[in-house]
Amino acid sequence: MSDIDFHQQREHLIETELRLLGIRDESVLQAMRVVPREEFVSEDMREFAYRNTPLPIGSGQTISQPLIVAYMTEALELGPQDRVLEIGTGSGYAAAVLSRIAREVYTIERHRELAETARERLTQLGYDNIRVLHADGSQGWPEHAPYNAIIVAAGGPGVPSSLLQQLTIGGRLVMPVGEDQKSQRLIRVIRRGDDEFEYDEMGAVQFVPLIGEAGWQDEVETRSPRVPGKQPQGLPERIRQAAEPIVSPDHPDLGGLMDRIGDAEIVLIGEATHGTSEFYRIRAAITRELIENKGFDFVAIEADWPDAYRIHDFVTHKEREEPHEWEAFSRFPTWMWRNQEVLDFVHWLRDFNLDHPNREVGFYGLDLYSLFTSIHCVLEYLDRVDPKSAEVARVRYGCLTPWESDPARYGQAAITGAYRNCEAEVVQVLKDLLGRRIKTAVRDREALFDAQMNAQLIADAEQYYRIMYYGSDESWNHRDTHMFQTLQSLLEHRGPGSKAVIWEHNSHLGNAAATQFGKHGQINVGQLCRRAFGQNVYIIGQGTDHGTVAAASHWDGPIEIKEVRPAHPDSYERLMHYSELDAFFLPLTRSHDPQLTTALAARRLERAIGVIYRPETERLSHYFDASLSRQFDEWIWFDETSAVRALSTQQVAEHEPPHPFALMDD
Numbered sequence: 001m002s003d004i005d006f007h008q009q010r011e012h013l014i015e016t017e018l019r020l021l022g023i024r025d026e027s028v029l030q031a032m033r034v035v036p037r038e039e040f041v042s043e044d045m046r047e048f049a050y051r052n053t054p055l056p057i058g059s060g061q062t063i064s065q066p067l068i069v070a071y072m073t074e075a076l077e078l079g080p081q082d083r084v085l086e087i088g089t090g091s092g093y094a095a096a097v098l099s100r101i102a103r104e105v106y107t108i109e110r111h112r113e114l115a116e117t118a119r120e121r122l123t124q125l126g127y128d129n130i131r132v133l134h135a136d137g138s139q140g141w142p143e144h145a146p147y148n149a150i151i152v153a154a155g156g157p158g159v160p161s162s163l164l165q166q167l168t169i170g171g172r173l174v175m176p177v178g179e180d181q182k183s184q185r186l187i188r189v190i191r192r193g194d195d196e197f198e199y200d201e202m203g204a205v206q207f208v209p210l211i212g213e214a215g216w217q218d219e220v221e222t223r224s225p226r227v228p229g230k231q232p233q234g235l236p237e238r239i240r241q242a243a244e245p246i247v248s249p250d251h252p253d254l255g256g257l258m259d260r261i262g263d264a265e266i267v268l269i270g271e272a273t274h275g276t277s278e279f280y281r282i283r284a285a286i287t288r289e290l291i292e293n294k295g296f297d298f299v300a301i302e303a304d305w306p307d308a309y310r311i312h313d314f315v316t317h318k319e320r321e322e323p324h325e326w327e328a329f330s331r332f333p334t335w336m337w338r339n340q341e342v343l344d345f346v347h348w349l350r351d352f353n354l355d356h357p358n359r360e361v362g363f364y365g366l367d368l369y370s371l372f373t374s375i376h377c378v379l380e381y382l383d384r385v386d387p388k389s390a391e392v393a394r395v396r397y398g399c400l401t402p403w404e405s406d407p408a409r410y411g412q413a414a415i416t417g418a419y420r421n422c423e424a425e426v427v428q429v430l431k432d433l434l435g436r437r438i439k440t441a442v443r444d445r446e447a448l449f450d451a452q453m454n455a456q457l458i459a460d461a462e463q464y465y466r467i468m469y470y471g472s473d474e475s476w477n478h479r480d481t482h483m484f485q486t487l488q489s490l491l492e493h494r495g496p497g498s499k500a501v502i503w504e505h506n507s508h509l510g511n512a513a514a515t516q517f518g519k520h521g522q523i524n525v526g527q528l529c530r531r532a533f534g535q536n537v538y539i540i541g542q543g544t545d546h547g548t549v550a551a552a553s554h555w556d557g558p559i560e561i562k563e564v565r566p567a568h569p570d571s572y573e574r575l576m577h578y579s580e581l582d583a584f585f586l587p588l589t590r591s592h593d594p595q596l597t598t599a600l601a602a603r604r605l606e607r608a609i610g611v612i613y614r615p616e617t618e619r620l621s622h623y624f625d626a627s628l629s630r631q632f633d634e635w636i637w638f639d640e641t642s643a644v645r646a647l648s649t650q651q652v653a654e655h656e657p658p659h660p661f662a663l664m665d666d
């Protein structure tokens with residue numbers, strides 16, 4: 001994470017968030033453009049510096065949300081000759097922004113350590129028109145009064161009159177004011193005359209309290225426990241009433257769930273982490289039931305096409321004799337699919353297909369990270385069936401070969417014009433392959449389909465790496481659209497009325513429109529499925545409170561078994577935990593308790609752990625805002641969970657009969 005492009009992130013924040021959220025004053029936007037927020041937070045918070053959110057800065061305080069800094073600064077209507085007073089220096093960030101517009105800034109902080117750190121930091125960064133004072137600032141700094149503008153960065157019970165007296169005539173003051181210490185309204189006061197003040201309100205905000213002579217008195221009060229008193233009355237009890245207990249994740253009683261799924265042809269089963277044994281096991285149990293008793297035709301997972309296809313061959317008894325030249329599921333994070341839980345299911349499916357010769361239940365991957373493995377597979381196919389075309393395709397794909405070790409750099413080089421764009425080449429190979437179906441009566445329809453899917457993946461991945469350059473929302477949308485289209489191709493390939501079970505992370509399967517990401521324009525597989533298939537889709541999410549999880553500390557890092565922290569007090573998970581049940585199904589949309597469904601539509605935090613888990617920064621890294629009963633049709637809960645059992649290369653190699661994940665290279 002050392003080479004984060006802060007400059008680009010800062011621009012992104014300013015142009016796509018602050019501007020869109022209504023900040024119009026160019027001098028404010030320009031000031032935010034030149035102040036490096038990452039320098040005002042600790043090392044471990046730097047990667048979050050350009051999220052539009054407050055961040056902890058020590059002493060129980062926070063650096064304000066960028067939008068709030070911009071909004072308050074804009075309301076001050078600063079001019080280049082102005083003298084500004086700030087109460088609540090905190091990190092010094094807001095003072096730095098103010099100092100880029102006004103002539104001089106005086107700022108006061110009551111925590112000695114924060115004041116000293118901010119002073120040193122501002123000096124080091126070369127801000128020479130800011131003075132930092134360690135004191136109670138609730139009564140202002142009379143020695144330098146009057147000020148053209150005063151900004152208070154902490155919430156008090158009212159606007160202190162001493163501050164009003166330190167304003168010039170025409171001066172502006174902005175401050176959060178509230179009856180309790182936790183929520184306030186932002187107030188702007190303009191001094192029109194000696195005793196004449198004009199007030200207006202600028203909306204609800206949440207600041208840390210202003211502690212001092214003219215602020216709140218007692219600091220102890222601010223640390224009062226927030227839970228469990230804060231939970232809406234009776235909600236955990238209602239959950240308890242509506243829940244259907246799960247006795248074992250391997251053999252749950254699925255009667256109720258199967259009734260609710262009814263005739264749905266697409267069942268999406270999510271998970272809150274990629275490393276929890278119980279999630280994999282109950283998902284397998286539900287899937288077995290869907291295959292055995294509801295005639296489901298295939299499973300499609302959040303894995304790359306060629307790797308999952310290896311399993312497809314294995315479960316449909318088509319594994320080839322010759323050795324493979326590449327190892328399936330060897331890309332980070334290997335444990336996500338190469339684990340005992342998945343292997344048990346794979347063996348079950350292989351046996352099932354053997355016992356049901358007229359059914360061929362498939363197993364496929366929807367993801368697109370296998371650019372070069374897919375190229376290899378397409379060329380291997382063409383080498384076999386049409387060596388001439390293979391030569392042409394090899395030349396076309398050659399455009400991408402210099403980037404094999406780092407396809408993301410290809411994207412950047414192609415976008416910036418440093419390297420040619422390979423789009424035309426990869427699309428041409430795809431077109432040629434798709435054309436084959438029409439021209440040739442192909443004996444091996446399945447092998448052609450596999451090659452076509454790989455060629456489609458290559459075309460989408462090529463585009464993905466270019467889009468990545470523009471930011472995470474765009475590439476996320478492109479990836480989820482690819483996964484959805486792959487699902488559509490599979491449904492078409494398997495024929496009318498075919499039924500699919502999808503295994504992915506909650507964040508791909510829960511309807512994005514019901515989360516903070518949807519509000520920002522992200523779409524996902526769940527949302528696209530809901531849009532395309534309506535009530536024919538049943539979406540299930542899974543969550544946990546605590547236990548252990550398999551995850552890495554950073555991208556490409558080794559697998560670790562980490563402790564999952566008990567869920568956040570403001571989360572859905574905490575609500576589930578308070579139900580005091582160990583494990584259960586909770587019907588949301590097809591529930592007997594519509595009031596519960598409504599209550600669980602109220603926005604709360606929800607936890608998402610991917611292949612990386614960082615308990616140190618859990619709130620920022622792993623929680624997002626969602627509306628649970630709009631996201632999912634059903635929720636599966638395991639209060640305590642354990643890490644998935646990953647398989648090492650060694651274990652895979654020793655497996656008898658030859659293992660579906662193994663590199664079968666003699």
Ligand code: SAH
Nearest residue numbers: 063088090091093094109110137210211212
């Ligand atoms: N502007 C800051 C955010 C500060 S948060 C930034 O950009 O980082 C509010 C700060 O006000 C906290 O650091 C808190 O310690 C401080 N504070 C609270 N009461 C105060 C008072 N009476 N005088 C001075 N500072 C105060």
